[in-house]
Each structure stands twice: as structure tokens, then as C-alpha cells.
Amino acid sequence: MEAGDERGAAEVLRALARHVNCLSEDNKATRRRALEAIRKETFEQRLSSAVLQDVFASLLKPLLKCLLDPTERCREAAVNMITDFLRNVPRPEEALPYFMPTFSQRLAGSELLEPSEELRLAMVQALSLSVEVCGARLAPYLDHMMRILQRTIVDPFPEVKKESCRCAVSFAKCVPDHFHMQSESLVKPLMQTLCHQHFRVRVAAIEATGAVVQYGTGKSVDDVLSHLAQRLFDDSPQVRKGVTQVVGGWLLHLRDRYSYFHKLIPLLLSSLNDQISEIRLLAADLWKQIGAQWENENEEDLKDKLDFPALPPAQYPAGVERPGLGCRELVIRNLSKVLPAVSRDMMDWLASTRVKSAQLLSVLLLHAEDHSTQHLQLLLSTLYRACADSEAGVIHGCLESAKLIGAFVSPEVFLKLLLPHVEDSFAISSSCLAAPLRVLAAVLRGSSGDALRPHLQRIGDSLAHPNVCEESQQPLYLQQLLASVQALLSNCKGDCRTISLQLLQVLVTIQSTAAEPKLQEEVQEAVRTLCTVQSLTRMEELYRQHMDELLSWLSNSLPSWTSYSIQRLQLEVVILQSGPVIGEFLPQLFPLLQASLQPSRDPEMRLQIFILLSKLLLNASNTLDSQGTFSEHLPVFLPELLMPNLVWHAGRTASAIRTAALSCLLALLQGGALTGEQLIAVEEKLTPQVLACLDEDSQLSRLMACRSLAALLSLIGKHLHADTLNKIYPELLKRLDDSSEEVRATALKALGLWLSCLGKDYDTQVYRPHLEFLFQQLLLHMDDPDSHVQDAVLEVLKAGSRVYPALLSREAEAAKDKQRSPVYCDRLLEHIRSSVQDSA
Structure with missing residues (x-):
């Protein structure tokens, strides 16, 4: 120090002596004025840095003593003055032996000594300034600093928390060789602060955690990992961005990062699906840097793969950039450790966790490519459970993963594991039978037609198996069954002609049980697509191609048919959808109808089949009689199918069957499929049964009987014997007293026809x-x-x-x-x- 500086310092100190003495006065106003005077004599006098250094050395202890002053304004003035001295003196580290213990006592004592939030903030800011100006020279005061930060990080005042976190980051960077010895002591307070209600506090705590772990010991990673993972679900984008930066920084710079790859990679990859584009881009950039760095560090190990890079899989998702070799290898080498944890998280009770895990799974599979084959058992079991989730986001992520399995794994492998579960859905989930089918549909969509071609027969047989296509009538199950067929038609196109019958059986089954109009329309569209891939112009051609097999397929289960059997509904779909084609296969159809309409069979089932026959007979020329051969089967139809069901039996169900049979008879008489000669041949047996039905309790039965007699008289009335005619009119006369006006009117009409039938032979x-x-x-x-x-x-x-x-x-x-x-x-x-x- 020069002589002039010495004189200047001495003069300043002499001028300050009285003010320093006043700092011990009892009067608070005197103490406050003394502090103000000291500031005027020092900072407002533009003293040189050397003089300030000497003055600070003399004033430090009195100023530190003022931190215990009962008056807040005095303490505030003292803190501000100490801060200014630290900022302006050339050797601030000389104050540390007194400054650090005092601040430690004031901020980190057993009790909170400083009641003012603003003053605690000012003191922490002074502490941050000391880190900035002193740097590594703070190393001897590690204990004091750590005790202070442990308390101030959890301070009730949010601003103190944030400043303390920033101070911790700066301190860790300044003394990295010493910081690690006590870094773990900050983990607990940081984790408490990580859940603070203010997002800026959470961001500061995340940044501090990153520095504490980075410059501390690797053991802390396990302590903070779960807390950081929770912050990935934070509502604040800044918080999620902070986590992404911290985790990416660890993966790039953490000394022991290789040991924690399997724990850190999932956190960073989760950010690739963040809803904020900035975070997605940040995560992608960090991930590229990590992969490139690892690739460089392991160049020898990857030499063959670098020299002879593998082409992307043929079914690689369109529009998706393939990750670099380093990124892929990192995922592949850690997949066995990551997948079990992801699988568990997909069953978490929080929907947000399940959605995030499902998204992460698809990202992992995109990196793993065909290496996912060795984990297929775990992957499929996870997808089965997750596809039963009620959360749409979970299902979407799972389906994306399933499509990637289809793209990267050989069908021979995934079908061997997948199809048995599809055929036995109850073994997977009784609450959601559609889950295995949903996975199958997605896997098939992801695969290619060339890869699936050798396995089409096996897939078709599985889908058409009764345990699959007839397993459930739930709309969701039917939708996924249809989705599997649509995936095959989309990917395999013309190759599907080898399993055309099986696919048609599945579509017929869906259509027979689907109640939703939209689903019915989708099935119709799938049938049209099945025609198109086989170069068939009309749906009838498709049914003509398979009608023999379809009727045989339905006949196999005929002995067990009831009103609840799906086969009856399948028969209805086949007959109605095939249109005129069914008329070409009457020899195969009639045995089936004959067996199902026996009086010993389920009454409800017979009722439904008669209703179906009525529809067909009303339009006989375009259905049963499209080939003009229906008359050849009348000797079977009337006496063996229809007439046995007109015999009276007690009960409402039996009455309903007689009504349906009468309706069917009326449709036959009016539909044009029956000639007079054919009717005359059976009239002797038919007329008495119809007359008996005129006395039915059911008004509809009586009406149908009257109409049937009228139709019969119109067709063959003039050819009936007089005795037969004379048996008809008395029964019709009784109906003129019927309680139903419609029955009376129909009976009168029939009597008019009866009179017109009386010819010369009468x-x-x-x-x-x-x-x-x-x-x-x-x-x-x-x-x-x-x-x-x-x-x-x-x-x-x-x-x-x-x-x-x-x-x-x-x-x-x-x-x-x-x-x-x-x-x-x-x-x-x-x-x-x-x-x-x-x-x-």
C-alpha cells in the first residue's frame, strides 16, 4: 500500500471512529444515523479500492455485530454495507474468517435468528456474492456454507429458496474438488423444495439438484431420480424443461453416467413426447448429443456397425427420423433393465403415469427395432393389460408400440406368441376380452403383406375359430375383430383370396351380432373390400363362391342351436346378404331349415326362422325362387317345415309360432313361388289346419288365417271340391262376430272370394x-x-x-x-x- 493510501485510510478511520462508537449506543436512532454516516464517509466519497479494503477490515467486526441489532433497519443497513464492501474491495476473501461464521450463526443456527424475510434474502444474496467474488477460496468454509444452504433452501420465503438454489449451483461449480464431500446433505432439502407451489421455486430447485448431483457423488442419483420423474408430469412447461436439461446434462457430463444410463435414459426419452414443442426439440437435441458422444467413446466396440451401417427395416414408420447408431445402441443395451420398470408403470394407479409410460414404450421400441424380439413375451403381456385401460392416451401409446412390433419382429415369432392368447382371451383379461385382439390388429397393421403372406392361413383360421369370432358380442370386441380383418385386407390385398372363406365367416359373425349402425356399415365396407381384392364385382359373387362352405359351417353346430345361438343370426345374414344366390343352393339350405324347424326344437328359435322365411317368401323371385326351382322343394317345405308348426299347442310361445307360420304361409301364397297345382296337392292337409287357426286366441293369428284362406281361395278356390268349400264358409262366418274389425273385414272379403269360387260343378x-x-x-x-x-x-x-x-x-x-x-x-x-x- 502506498503512503498516500495509508494516510487516506487512517483519515477515513479517524473520521469514522465516532460513528463506530455510536453503533454501541442504546438509542436505535443513534445507531441508525451512525450507519448512515459510515456509508456517506465510505461509498459516497469515492474512495480507492485499497482504502476501502483497509476500511472494510476495520469496519467488518462492528458491521457483523450490527446483524444482531434488534432494529430491522439497522440490520438491513449493515447487510447492505457488507454486500457493497464485498462487491468493491479487491480482496474480499480476507473477510471470510469473520463473515462466514457470523452468517452461519445468523442463518443456520438451531433457531431462526433473523425474523425478516427480506433480510434473510439480502443475507443469502450477500452469500451468493461472496461465492462469485471469492470462488475457490471459499473451500475452507465448506461446512459453514452447507449448513447455511441446508436451512435457506427450505426457508419459508420463496425468494430465499430461489436465491439459495442459485447460490448452491454457483458454490458447487466453484469448489468441485471439495463440494462432493458434503453434497449429499443438500439432497433432502432440495427434494422438499422440489414440490413447492411456485413453479419458479421448483425450477430453481431442479437446477440446483442438477449441480449437486453433477459435482457430488453418484449415490445421490438414486435419491433424486423418483422426484425428478414426478416433475415430468408438472403442469408448468418451465419445470419439465428444467428436468429435461438436468437429465440431459447428467447423461452428457456425469462422471459415473454409464452406471445410470438405464435410469436416466427413460426420463429424457419421455420428454420426446411432451406437449410443448420446445421441450420436445430440446430433448431430441440432447439425445442426439448423448448418442454421438457415446458413439465416439465406444468407437472400437462399434467399428463393424459404423463401417457397415444397417439399413432401416422395410416397414420403418413413414415420416419418422431414424435415431443415430449411438442412440439405438444405448437403448438396446439397457432395454432389459428399462422394460420391466416401464411395464410396472403402465399399471400405475395414476392415469398420467400410465400415459407417459405408454408413450415411452413406443419410443423405446422405435430405437430397439428387431432387438425387441427377445423381449416379446414381456412386451405382449404388458400390451394386453394396458389395452384394457380406460384411458385413451394409454391405448393410443400401446397401439403405436404394437404397430412397431409388427414392423420390426418376424410374423413367425409374434404370431406364435400372440395367436394362442387371441384364441383364449379369458386367460388374459376377463374384464376386457378385446385386448389381445386389439394388439393383434395393431401388429398386423404394422407388418407388411410380404411378411404375412406365408402365415395367412394360420391367421385366418384363428380369426374364424369359434373361440375367437363367437367369443363375445361386446361392441369393442367386435370392433377389434373387424380391425384385424381390415388390417389383413389393407396389407395383403389379393393374397387374402386364400383365406376369403375365413374372413367372410368372421364378417358374417360380426354383422350378425353388431347392434351399432356404424359398425354395420364398416362391416359392409369390409365385405366390399374383400370382393375388390378378389376382383369380384358384386357381393353376391362372393357368397356364391363360398355358399357351400358357409351352409356346411352352419350345419355343423345345428343340433345345439337355440334362440340364443349366434348361428341362427349368422344364417340370417348369409341368406339375406346373398340375395338371389341363395336360390342356387336350396338342396343344401332345406335340410338345415327342416332340422331347425322341427316342433321339438327351441320355440323362440323357430319363431325367428319363420320370420326370416316370411321376408324371403314375400320376395321369392329375388331370393328362394331366383332360379325357379323352389317348387321342387315344396313337398318338403309345406308338410315337413310349415304344417307341423301349425298344430295347436298350449302356451303363448306356441301361439306366436303358429302366427309366424301362418305369416310364412301367407307370404308363400302371395309371393308367387307356389303354383295352383302344387297347392292342390297339399290342400287336403293344409286347409283343416288353417281353419283351426281361425279360432286362435291371438287376433293376429285369426287375421293371418283369414288372409291365408283368402289367398288359398284366390289360387285354387275354383278347383276345390264342393264338400271342401262347404267346410270353409261356416268358419269364416264365425269371424263376422270377431272382436277385431280388421278380422271381420278380412273374413267378409274371404267369403266374397268363396262365393266367386262356386262354379258349374257346385x-x-x-x-x-x-x-x-x-x-x-x-x-x-x-x-x-x-x-x-x-x-x-x-x-x-x-x-x-x-x-x-x-x-x-x-x-x-x-x-x-x-x-x-x-x-x-x-x-x-x-x-x-x-x-x-x-x-x-
Whole structure:
């Protein structure tokens, strides 16, 4: 120090002597004024750095003593003055022997001595400044610094927490050779601060954790890893970005990083799927650096792979950049340690954890490529469970992983493990039978047609197996079954003709059980696609190609059919969808129908089949009779299928079956598939059963019976024997008293047809009593209170006037005086007279 500086320092100290003495006064105002005066005499006088150094050396102890002052303003002034001295003196480290113990006592004592939050912040800032200006010279004060940071990192004031974390980062970098000895002491307070409600505090704690571990011992990684992993789910992007930077930094610079690759890599790769693009790009950049660095460090080990780089797999996802060799190798070499943990996390109770794990799994498989084959058992079992998750994000991640398995693993391998589980879904998950099918569909989508071609028969047989295609009627299960078929059609196209039958069986099964219109439309589209890949122009051609096999397939299970059997629904789909084609296969169809419609079979099932037959017979020319050969099977259809089900049995179900059978008979009579000659051949057995049905309790049955008789009379009425005709009209007359107006009207119409059937062979003299009785009954009903009935009866009697006009005229005259209104009788008599005159 020069002589001038010495005089200057001495003069300044003499000027400050009185103010320094005032710092011990009891009056707080005096102490405060003294501190203000000291500042004026030092910093406001623009003293040289050398003078400031000497002054600071003399003032340090009094100023440090002021930190115990009961007045906050005095303590604040002292802290600010110490901070200014540290910032401006050339040798601040000379103050450390007094500065550090005092600050340690004040901030890290057994009790919190400094009550003011702002002052604690100022003191920590002064501490940070000391690290900045003193650097490595703080090493002897490691104990003091660590004690302070342990307390201030968990300080109640958020600003103190943040400043303490920054101070810890700076201190770790300044004294790396000594810091590691006590670094673990900061782990616990940092982990407590890591969950603070303010995101900036969490960010600061994450950065401090990175430095503490980086410059500390490797043992701390295990202590902080789970806490950092939780921060990847933080709502704040800054927090997630901080974790990504810290983990990436460890993977690049941690001394013992090779030992922790399997624990750190999953954390960094998880950020590749972050919702913020900045974080994704940061993670990708760090990961590239890590892979390149590892590649350089292990160049000898990778020499062959570097010299002869492997081409990407043929089915590598489009638009996805292939990771570098170093990145792929890092994942491959650590996959056996990472996968079990990922599998466990995919079953976590938190949905966010499961979603993150599912996303991570797809990233790992993208790096592992065909090396995932050796882990396939664990991968598939994980995917089965995860695909039953209720969280859409989990399912999406799993399906992406399954597609990658299909792209990278040989079908021979994954089918060997996957198909047995598809065929036995209950062994995997009784709560979600669709899970194995969902995985299969995704794997098939990821694979290629060339790879799948040799295995198509095996896949088709599995999908068409009853344990698979008939396992469940849940919409989700059916959707995944359809997705598997769609994947095959999309990837294999024309090769699917070898399993066309199996795929059609699956599609028929889905269509027979699917209740949702959208799913039905998707099935129809899949059937059309199946036609297209085989160069078939129409769906009927596809059914023509496989109808023999389909009917045989359905016949195999026929003995066990009930109303709940899926086979009945399959039969309905096959018959309705095939359209005119079914008419070409009546010899195969009729034995199946005959066996299923026996009276001993399940009544509900017979009812449904009769409803199906009614639909077909109403449009017989485009269905059963498309080839004009239906008549050849009538000797079987009527006496063996239809008529046994018209026999009366007690019970509502039996009544419903008779109604359905009558409906089927009516459709047959009206559909044009039955000729008069064929009907005459069975009329003798058929008519009594239909007449018996006129007395059914069911109104619909009586109506169907009336309509059937009317249709029968229209077809063969003129060819019936008089005795047969005379058995019909009395039963129809009874229906004129029916409780249903519709039945009465239909019965009247049938009676009109009956009268029109009386030709020359009907001897009116011989059968006069029958006609007399009929006319009397009709005249009686012509006096009905309902005018519509009166009009209808009048028209019937007008038709009857052509049969025996004299008899009807006499009966009308006799009834005229007995009726409430003779108007209708007068109209009838007038009609008879006009008809007689015209004929004369």
C-alpha cells in the first residue's frame, strides 16, 4: 500500500471512529444515523479500492455485530454495507474468517435468528456474492456454507429458496474438488423444495439438484431420480424443461453416467413426447448429443456397425427420423433393465403415469427395432393389460408400440406368441376380452403383406375359430375383430383370396351380432373390400363362391342351436346378404331349415326362422325362387317345415309360432313361388289346419288365417271340391262376430272370394241348405250398426246373387221386415232384379 493510501485510510478511520462508537449506543436512532454516516464517509466519497479494503477490515467486526441489532433497519443497513464492501474491495476473501461464521450463526443456527424475510434474502444474496467474488477460496468454509444452504433452501420465503438454489449451483461449480464431500446433505432439502407451489421455486430447485448431483457423488442419483420423474408430469412447461436439461446434462457430463444410463435414459426419452414443442426439440437435441458422444467413446466396440451401417427395416414408420447408431445402441443395451420398470408403470394407479409410460414404450421400441424380439413375451403381456385401460392416451401409446412390433419382429415369432392368447382371451383379461385382439390388429397393421403372406392361413383360421369370432358380442370386441380383418385386407390385398372363406365367416359373425349402425356399415365396407381384392364385382359373387362352405359351417353346430345361438343370426345374414344366390343352393339350405324347424326344437328359435322365411317368401323371385326351382322343394317345405308348426299347442310361445307360420304361409301364397297345382296337392292337409287357426286366441293369428284362406281361395278356390268349400264358409262366418274389425273385414272379403269360387260343378240344388244358411247369416250382418260392415256385406251378397238369385231374393224379402233399416235389403233386391233382367 502506498503512503498516500495509508494516510487516506487512517483519515477515513479517524473520521469514522465516532460513528463506530455510536453503533454501541442504546438509542436505535443513534445507531441508525451512525450507519448512515459510515456509508456517506465510505461509498459516497469515492474512495480507492485499497482504502476501502483497509476500511472494510476495520469496519467488518462492528458491521457483523450490527446483524444482531434488534432494529430491522439497522440490520438491513449493515447487510447492505457488507454486500457493497464485498462487491468493491479487491480482496474480499480476507473477510471470510469473520463473515462466514457470523452468517452461519445468523442463518443456520438451531433457531431462526433473523425474523425478516427480506433480510434473510439480502443475507443469502450477500452469500451468493461472496461465492462469485471469492470462488475457490471459499473451500475452507465448506461446512459453514452447507449448513447455511441446508436451512435457506427450505426457508419459508420463496425468494430465499430461489436465491439459495442459485447460490448452491454457483458454490458447487466453484469448489468441485471439495463440494462432493458434503453434497449429499443438500439432497433432502432440495427434494422438499422440489414440490413447492411456485413453479419458479421448483425450477430453481431442479437446477440446483442438477449441480449437486453433477459435482457430488453418484449415490445421490438414486435419491433424486423418483422426484425428478414426478416433475415430468408438472403442469408448468418451465419445470419439465428444467428436468429435461438436468437429465440431459447428467447423461452428457456425469462422471459415473454409464452406471445410470438405464435410469436416466427413460426420463429424457419421455420428454420426446411432451406437449410443448420446445421441450420436445430440446430433448431430441440432447439425445442426439448423448448418442454421438457415446458413439465416439465406444468407437472400437462399434467399428463393424459404423463401417457397415444397417439399413432401416422395410416397414420403418413413414415420416419418422431414424435415431443415430449411438442412440439405438444405448437403448438396446439397457432395454432389459428399462422394460420391466416401464411395464410396472403402465399399471400405475395414476392415469398420467400410465400415459407417459405408454408413450415411452413406443419410443423405446422405435430405437430397439428387431432387438425387441427377445423381449416379446414381456412386451405382449404388458400390451394386453394396458389395452384394457380406460384411458385413451394409454391405448393410443400401446397401439403405436404394437404397430412397431409388427414392423420390426418376424410374423413367425409374434404370431406364435400372440395367436394362442387371441384364441383364449379369458386367460388374459376377463374384464376386457378385446385386448389381445386389439394388439393383434395393431401388429398386423404394422407388418407388411410380404411378411404375412406365408402365415395367412394360420391367421385366418384363428380369426374364424369359434373361440375367437363367437367369443363375445361386446361392441369393442367386435370392433377389434373387424380391425384385424381390415388390417389383413389393407396389407395383403389379393393374397387374402386364400383365406376369403375365413374372413367372410368372421364378417358374417360380426354383422350378425353388431347392434351399432356404424359398425354395420364398416362391416359392409369390409365385405366390399374383400370382393375388390378378389376382383369380384358384386357381393353376391362372393357368397356364391363360398355358399357351400358357409351352409356346411352352419350345419355343423345345428343340433345345439337355440334362440340364443349366434348361428341362427349368422344364417340370417348369409341368406339375406346373398340375395338371389341363395336360390342356387336350396338342396343344401332345406335340410338345415327342416332340422331347425322341427316342433321339438327351441320355440323362440323357430319363431325367428319363420320370420326370416316370411321376408324371403314375400320376395321369392329375388331370393328362394331366383332360379325357379323352389317348387321342387315344396313337398318338403309345406308338410315337413310349415304344417307341423301349425298344430295347436298350449302356451303363448306356441301361439306366436303358429302366427309366424301362418305369416310364412301367407307370404308363400302371395309371393308367387307356389303354383295352383302344387297347392292342390297339399290342400287336403293344409286347409283343416288353417281353419283351426281361425279360432286362435291371438287376433293376429285369426287375421293371418283369414288372409291365408283368402289367398288359398284366390289360387285354387275354383278347383276345390264342393264338400271342401262347404267346410270353409261356416268358419269364416264365425269371424263376422270377431272382436277385431280388421278380422271381420278380412273374413267378409274371404267369403266374397268363396262365393266367386262356386262354379258349374257346385250344384245349388243339392247344396241349397248351405247357401240358404250363408245368405241368412250375411243378411243378419247386413243390419250391423256399423255402416262400413253393412256396405261390405252388401257387396258380398251382390256377388252371391250370381250363384242363386232366387234363393237370395226370397231370403232378402223375408229379412227386410225384420231389420231396423230396409234400405240395404232394397238395394240388394234392386241389384238382383237388374242382374236377372240383364241376363234375360
